[in-house]
Amino acid sequence: RAKEDGRNGIEFFADGMAAPTSERLSLEHALRRALERGELALHYQPVVSAVDGQLIAAEALLRWTHPELGNIPPDRFIPLAEESGLILPIGNWVLDTLCQQLAAWQAEGRHMVPVAANISPLQFRRADFVASVAEALRRHDVPPGLLTLELTESMVMRDVERAARQLDELKALGLSVAIDDFGTGYSSLAYLKRFALDKLKVDQSFVREINTGPEDRAIVAAIVGLGHNLGLELVAEGVETGEMVNTLRELGCDSLQGWHYGKAEPAAQFADRLGRA
Numbered sequence: 001r002a003k004e005d006g007r008n009g010i011e012f013f014a015d016g017m018a019a020p021t022s023e024r025l026s027l028e029h030a031l032r033r034a035l036e037r038g039e040l041a042l043h044y045q046p047v048v049s050a051v052d053g054q055l056i057a058a059e060a061l062l063r064w065t066h067p068e069l070g071n072i073p074p075d076r077f078i079p080l081a082e083e084s085g086l087i088l089p090i091g092n093w094v095l096d097t098l099c100q101q102l103a104a105w106q107a108e109g110r111h112m113v114p115v116a117a118n119i120s121p122l123q124f125r126r127a128d129f130v131a132s133v134a135e136a137l138r139r140h141d142v143p144p145g146l147l148t149l150e151l152t153e154s155m156v157m158r159d160v161e162r163a164a165r166q167l168d169e170l171k172a173l174g175l176s177v178a179i180d181d182f183g184t185g186y187s188s189l190a191y192l193k194r195f196a197l198d199k200l201k202v203d204q205s206f207v208r209e210i211n212t213g214p215e216d217r218a219i220v221a222a223i224v225g226l227g228h229n230l231g232l233e234l235v236a237e238g239v240e241t242g243e244m245v246n247t248l249r250e251l252g253c254d255s256l257q258g259w260h261y262g263k264a265e266p267a268a269q270f271a272d273r274l275g276r277a
């Protein structure tokens with residue numbers, strides 16, 4: 001016991017556990033400055049049609065390159081940003097940067113596809129959330145149809161009445177809404193039909209095992225059936241192999257996203273996927 005306590009502190013905080021407070025604080029401090037210093041960037045991951053593999057959409061994913069620590073993955077800094085409230089200015093930066101990028105691609109005469117931004121619970125809960133989305137679109141003169149927002153189940157189930165109203169307002173703006181990581185939260189199926197949604201994104205944990213056991217295949221089949229009956233588009237995430245593609249097609253998924261088709265890439269590289277008019 002005493003021996004264990006004397007071990008290098010680092011080992012106690014190996015993956016998954018909360019990091020030491022001092023490390024958290026310094027990372028939070030660094031994140032605060034990352035925005036001003038231009039260390040954040042959006043990368044873009046393709047989403048293709050399950051029918052013909054054509055590019056039909058994309059997801060914007062946040063990247064942070066720290067000057068000394070290098071690339072810090074979102075799973076490490078997003079929770080920190082949420083706990084500290086920094087996700088609010090960061091979330092605004094994401095919406096603004098995405099709209100600016102969409103406007104730039106459009107001005108270059110690219111063939112446009114809708115691009116999704118991930119929204120955090122704190123953003124969605126703000127009374128001025130819908131107004132801030134409308135403002136970002138207006139500021140860059142972006143057609144609302146080019147923007148999709150990804151929310152999670154817990155965000156809309158927390159306060160159903162309020163969420164339903166907000167989703168109606170977003171719909172009225174003309175943009176699309178997807179539920180991300182679907183199947184991992186606690187959705188009330190009875191409420192799901194009351195929300196103005198466009199897409200369900202099947203969580204990658206189900207896709208990962210789709211060919212290794214009957215359970216996850218059955219879960220994905222059930223989600224696809226439910227979604228289609230509600231008139232929603234079904235997107236599968238985490239598609240890594242041709243075998244997964246075949247199964248997801250068989251199960252009736254409409255669109256596919258994953259390393260099999262491409263990882264998230266910098267804007268300039270992703271632009272090559274968008275043909276020119």
Ligand code: C2E
Pocket residue numbers: 045060061062073074075078094117118119120150180181204237238239240257258259260264
């Ligand atoms: P997410 O929204 O579910 O995004 C999908 C994640 O799966 C991304 O991880 C993506 O790079 C990864 N991925 C895509 N295809 C594959 C695949 O074939 N196999 C595997 N194993 N992984 C794949 P990433 O970029 O590390 O982002 C992690 C999470 O961080 C996101 O999950 C999202 O919840 C959050 N996040 C990312 N950007 C933002 C942002 O701008 N705002 C907010 N609030 N959250 C963000």
Ligand code: MG
Pocket residue numbers: 059118150180
């Ligand atoms: Mg997402």
Ligand code: MG
Pocket residue numbers: 180181201203204237
């Ligand atoms: Mg997801």
Ligand code: MG
Pocket residue numbers: 181
């Ligand atoms: Mg996720």
